[in-house]
Amino acid sequence: MSIPTSIQMVDLQSQHKKIQRELNSCIQKVVDSGAYINGPEVGRFADSLSLYLGSKYVIPCANGTDALQIALMSLDLKPGDEVITPTFTYVATAEVISLLGLKAVLVDVDPDYFGLNIEQVKTAITPRTRVIIPVHLFGQSANLEPLMILAADHKINIIEDTAQSMGASYRFLDGNEKKLGTIGRIGCTSFFPSKNLGCLGDGGAIITNDDFLAERIKMVANHGQKIKYHHDIIGCNSRLDTIQAAILNLKLAHLDNYNKSRQQAAKFYDKHLASVKSLRIPMRRKESTHVFHQYTLRILDGSRDQLIQFLREHKIPSMVYYPLPLHFQKAFKNLEYSGMSFPIAEALASQVISLPMHSELEEKTQVYIIDKIKEFYGD
Secondary structure, eight states: OOOOOOOSOOOHHHHHHHHOOOOOOOOHHHHHHHHOOOOOHHHHHHHHHHHHHOOOOEEEEOOOOHHHHHHHHHTTTTTTTEEEEEEESHHHHHHHHHTOOOOEEEBBBTTTTOOOOOOHHHHHHOEHHHHOOOOOOSSSSSHHHHHHHHOOOOOOOOEEOOOTTTTTTTEEEOOHHHHHHHHEEEEEEEEOSSSOOOOSSOOOOEEOOOOOHHHHHHTTTTTTEEEEEEEEOOBBOOOOOOHHHHHHHHTTTHHHHHHHHHHHHHHHHHHHHOOOEEEEOOOOOTBBOOSSEEEEEOOOOOOOHHHHHHHTTTOOOOOOOOOSGGGGSSTTTTTOOTTOOOOOOHHHHHOOOOOOOOTOOHHHHHHHHHHHHHHHOOO
């Protein structure tokens, strides 16, 4: 089979070509308006996303890392207060905890869905625990219902990290279904270009249904002020610029279709890779929809790195999310891990590989990728 032209992990150019006229128009409108900071499109996007998610408030900000930092700053935490989060995730989640003088308490993840290990969370809770940050990794939910019950029992705040799961939902045992990011006290997300809902630069947002927190989050993101030049609390400078807001408002209307395309591509991978004995296809949590920010395999026979090299030789990109759990990172060497172990995270770091996944992925490209994986394993 001939090699498809330029296989990419994420093909944003093809996605944007389909809406090029609308993109150009919304950008030009902002350019012509002169309102590049806090223009009306920022409020329109916040309202549109709030309506889509079913949340009371969406407060846009500069990026997903800022969203996490602002969320923590809004809770009036004290130095040394503890925040539980998974060790198998992107660094930003634990990074902002440490930046604010809080204590990151890392826990392992479950082997099937890569979310927080609830049993280890239970053992990690102390009188200083103030926040738990579940990360909805790769496109589906952490095990939220038991986590919410646990947090309520201990009066602990939940901040959802939804950077990789925009548009996914969680269904509770009573049948109630909510969008991720609206279930905890605060939700945080990123609009980095490669996300399911991505802008053409950096962007993020904080989500809440709490009136008091919404006001405080707005203040924190705006130098701690409610009235200009009157600074009541310590804040920061984090805002979504008007051009990015206009782009995101346009792309939000396409998000469900983008996610459906990713889900269809994932099903095609599943159908043809499930029989390969050396690997495990992604598991789906029955309570959660999966929007496949990543399509991540587990390679069970120790051949992950050799497979990556083989795919590279055949012009197929792949990525490892994440090669080093946070408890192995130099930046977190001073954290205390007494009595804690992370066997699942350590195993995943040596096993996971993510294949090309995006809304424009063509079947012929997937066939080529699948054929090469099967060739490598002799299937």
